[in-house]
Amino acid sequence: METAWEIARSDGLAALTLRAVAERIGMRSPSLYSHFDSKNAIYDAMFAEGWADLRSLTDRTLRRASVPRRMLLQLAELFFDFATDDLARYQLMNQRTIPDFQPSEQGYAESLAAYDGMRSWLRDAGVTHATDLDLWTALLGGFVDQQLANDPGGDRWRRQLVRLVDMYCTEVGVPGPQLRRTR
Amino acid sequence: METAWEIARSDGLAALTLRAVAERIGMRSPSLYSHFDSKNAIYDAMFAEGWADLRSLTDRTLRRASVPRRMLLQLAELFFDFATDDLARYQLMNQRTIPDFQPSEQGYAESLAAYDGMRSWLRDAGVTHATDLDLWTALLGGFVDQQLANDPGGDRWRRQLVRLVDMYCTEVGVPGPQLRRTR
DNA sequence: GTCTATATTCTGATAGAC
């Protein structure tokens, strides 16, 4: 798994091959079939691991009962940094990059669990409407996408996260003063 | 080109092969090299065509001098519908799905021209700050991504576009009354 | 411009010995 992630990160998600994985760990490709049923099974394990990592990171990092707007900003920064940290992982988790790959029931469940986790944090901030949740995911995803596509390694969108959270909070009615003073 | 688009749409962008293209039009794959230098040259032509189509569609459809908020809504709907109409096209134009592909200078110029077009429409609405433009692209892209990934063919995010435009206009200071009355 | 033929390389996957 480690090696698979390394290859996906450096050469692209679609460039992942069994031979490349096996070679790097000093094995032959058929031996991998003792551990995974197919290549897609590797993608699937990576998919599940990505979502599990995001969830555990969130649980370890965020603190409840802080000022709602501050908490949402932390949530946004956490997700943004996690996502932009690894393009291949983000593509696997959130975009349909690999034509044949579809997550298994387990993998899908992992992604739902992560989504539920995020939902509970938003609930703590008083956000419960389904449309408000959809708005949140779209805003965050959009920022991540632009950062990855148009300024990889930079902070052109990352530095507007505070503004984004303020705008969102105002829109959905999260109380509290603005986090940011000027444009 | 037509056939290449068809294959990319139905089987995925990465599933595009010279053989498949040639077969569908009653040719042999080597013959394609009389028209394109390489496979990536086909991707490149598709990339440029996608951006050119978006630009010409925008120029043909939008009207200047309407109410700023209305015009921005039209711009948003136009882009959203164009993008969600064809996942493969969107991936090619906006995401790094094909590991080896990088747009040529011409293709890149086409994308810049389309971006300039969008910028001029936003300028007409009084939006000029670079950060405000970045915010616009991120918001729109995020909506498109969520629609494609989580509700393909549906309208779960599409129907929140009015809300998005209102929120954006309020944030960046586009004058005029709200387009929408309730959540 | 299109064809046949072919080079070269890579792919995921299986059979079966150890």
Next chain:
DNA sequence: GTCTATCAGAATATAGAC
């Protein structure tokens, strides 16, 4: 669990006849 050997097929690309 790991190996060798191999399958069956696919991929992009080139050479050269017509």
